[in-house]
Amino acid sequence: DVLCDLMAEYSAKNITDIEEITGNFNAVIENKSLIILNELKNFTEQRALNSNALKSVMIVDAQRINETFIARRDSQNVANLIIISNNFCPVKIEATDRRYLVCQTSYVHRHNFEHFDKIHQAINQADFYDNLYTFFMKRDIFQANLQVIPMTDAKKDIQKVSKSPVENFVVKYLKQLKQGMECNQALDYKPKELTEFQFKAQLKAICDYERKNAPNSKCMKKIGYYKLKPGLVQDYESIKDEENEINDDDEEDYTNIKIIPNNQDGDVINQ
Structure with a gap:
């Protein structure tokens, strides 16, 4: 709210329906430098969420604005988005997506009302906005590279949930795909929820198709390979390493389980 107050009419705060941004009627984004999307649901629960349309809002220089009973028009896209949610995964973030910086707030001050009272009192001081504006204007960001977005644990968690069946396939058979995996072998191991056509189409966006001589073959027959x-x-090596670390932690927790006898009726207690 404070940032929106600085932007005045060039901001839109407390947008609770993401369809106002990605839907057919999107006039809310016109001439807005800052848009706050608040209390979004998990992306798996949002039927109206168009992840590709949301990407477009973030990266394109111009937007097609549509209002009821008014002719469509082009407008310069200056929008910056802040998405706030108590839900685990309000947006879909793919493994190779570098558009988002994801931060998870601490629960340290959750019930510390005195802490928030002090913040509220500071905001209501007469010179608060003048001082805040001065701070931002004098902040030296000349050396900052805005194209390098930090990776956080919160972002990794959302990426894991957002993985498609094809991405899970790539992570599982990463070693083979780095070297080149036979197309027939890839089809044998394709995810069950995808048809052969869907699998080939999605894998084509991630892998290059190559044809070369079959190994240990005396004939000149060439076979097809998928190569990442x-x-x-x-990107996929990082995801693979993350999964390996999680599996190692799970195995360590399992080996540290102590079984103690239970004097009561029933089975032993796993502590």
């Missing part, structure tokens, strides 16, 4: 695109190798 070089620019995506590092």
